[in-house]
Amino acid sequence: MPELPEVEVVRRGLEAHVVGHTIADVEVLHPRAVRRHLPGSIDLAGRLEGQSVVSAERRGKYLWLVLEPSSVAIVVHLGMSGQMLVQDPTVPDEKHLRIRARLESGIDLRFVDQRTFGGWALADLVTVDGTVVPDSVAHIARDPLDPRFDPDVVVKTLRSKQTEIKRALLDQTVVSGVGNIYADEALWRAEIHGNRPTDKLSGPRLRRLLDAARDVMTEALDQGGTSFDALYVNVNGQSGYFDRSLDAYGQEDLPCRRCGSPIRREKFMNRSSYSCPRCQPRPRLVRG
DNA sequence: TATATCTCCTGCGGGC
DNA sequence: TGCCCGCAGGAGATAT
CATH class of the missing domain: 1.10.8.50 (Helicase, Ruva Protein; domain 3)
Structure with missing residues (x-):
């Protein structure tokens, strides 16, 4: 059950393996995984293709990938059972694979989620209390590992x-x-x-x-x-x-x-x- | 407005 | 063996 430490482990993995890469193609395999992205799965996939991941950030249990040149973020919540996996495309699809983003470098970023409590959504970035966060995360308080936690x-x-x-x-x-x-x-x-x-x-x-x-x-x-x-x-x-x-x-x-x-x-x-x-x-x- | 409760979802294990 | 039910729980929606 991912809480802050588990989400931070995932964020570090994304920072090491996904930041600096460009998204070539996105496939949404389960609509519930993008239910928080109100324009829908076609919009999400279309807006991700061609974008480069420039950073992996986190607040609490939310993590997000900042994209350029659009300057928006993919906000990811793992929910109860979500996994962000970096896989070789030859690896067979996981049973609960919900979203696949193929990177131009040839690797897959896969969102696997058995209970479908988690999901992806695109969000604009805003500045709150001196920190840039996705607007959908603006209501979330700082976590105890945040250097500016008071x-x-x-x-x-x-x-x-x-x-x-x-x-x-x-x-x-x-x-x-x-x-x-x-x-x-x-x-x-x-x-x-x-x-x-x-x-x-x-x-x-x-x-x-x-x-x-x-x-x-x-x-x-x-x-x-x-x-x-x-x-x-x-x-x-x-x-x-x-x-x-x-x-x-x-x-x-x-x-x-x-x-x-x-x-x-x-x-x-x-x-x-x-x-x-x-x-x-x-x-x-x-x-x- | 603040707080409490309900709902979503899937797989596993226990009881019958 | 197979069916049913409870349990796990994050967070938004709904109720109080």
Whole structure:
């Protein structure tokens, strides 16, 4: 499940293998993969052909390729199961191949996506808060690995909200790049239960939580990301190793590495949350 | 306006 | 063996 570290691994791969190349031909094999490109697949393919990729950028879980001479970007979201693969054209099509971009150098850039939650769309570039981003990404907050990420601003935003901390962590307009896995890991490190109201947490505790999110994602990036199955791979089809370092997510009934209590699993926002019952006690009163 | 819930999608595993 | 159902979850749409 691609979150920030996994998307950054893919971005680096695209920077190494795709930047500097020109797109010769584009084939959209599943319309849902371009549903966010409202003019449709024919428009997208036509506007990509002949364009050169000049950079690969990322904010949170969104990544984009900047194109010249049109000065637009292909915005890519991997969703739950999206993969950007650099392949030799002789490699047989993947079962869930959704988009193929053939480069003039003779290699394929393939978008493979089993669950079709991800997709490609073209977007104009705009300047927001001193940074150039696609207009479709303008509402996304800076992520903890962004050099211009300001934790004090995020703490202030969190303390002004009337919601639970895990819900706020997953809100990409507050802080981006955090998904279910790294939210649970950051909350475990900061010893905070995900149901705690954001406005009842002190500034230093929230700061500690953001530091934990940054640290866990940095460590995951160093190990090539987290993989539970073949759904997340880098551009060469290889998996990461951080799943072996997870302290909370997916660790149900295993002893907490800090206190030994069995990690519990709870339903939250229609998904699973993992936490230590002793290190991360539930709040006495939960809204709702 | 802010927050909460629903929906999309596919493959796997468990239960019957 | 085969069918059915629940689960996984990011983010936009819809509801409250």
